[in-house]
Amino acid sequence: MPRPRVLLAVLVPLLALLGLTTPAQAAWPAPVPVVSKISTTDPVIFITIDDGWAHDPAAARILLDRNIPASLFLVSDAASNGPQYFRTLLDHGPSRIENHTVSHPSMTTLDAEGQRAQICGARQRALSTFGFEPRLFRPPYGDYNEQTRVAAGACGAKALVTWTHDQTTWGTWQPPMPQLQSGDIILLHFTDGLAADLTRVLAAADAAGLKPARLRDYIAD
Secondary structure: OOOHHHHHHHHHHHHHHOOOOOHHHHOOOOOOOEEOEOOOOOOEEEEEEEEOOOOOHHHHHHHHHOOOOOEEEEOHHHHOOOHHHHHHHHHHOOOEEEEOOOOOOOHHHOOHHHHHHHHHHHHHHHHHHHOOOOOOEOOHHHOOOHHHHHHHHHOOOOOEEOOOEEOOOEOOEOOOOOOOOOOEEEEEEOOOOHHHHHHHHHHHHHHOOOEEOOHHHHOOO
């Protein structure tokens, strides 16, 4: 059954056109919060992995063997090229699908309708492909504005998530590893080097006495 706030997101603009809403009603929904780090004393970090173009089997083995509850911020167009890879991670491990748009545009280049189409469209495709509803939204490139936050809420997200540390290796450039702290959100990408990036981050987390936790469990609904 559709979530009530998603139904309201459809009905409010229609009622506004008919003059049946007050200005306060027409302004609904409120923008979702922006989260780049979790405030917690729990000894945890959060592994988030973006896009979905590459399907590294070694990375999948690490996620499954170590039972890592990664947040998979998938681009719908990327995930559609290899859904079984992600299906395996969902069926045999604690990872969950999150929202990273349909086709990875910079959200600030789109109007409100375009942003909503990207976010709501990705939500629907995740539901139809994997049977899981994304609960968090990450804007491509970390670019967002107030319209993005409103559209994310209208499309079922409870927060717009950026990151604390980007630890993705691109080509020959490898980011320096920071001193990881409780609540850090780590950004990785589905690249051919994901297994190596995961190994580095998990080793740093082990050294700091931290363990991966599921991000959505630490963000209020």
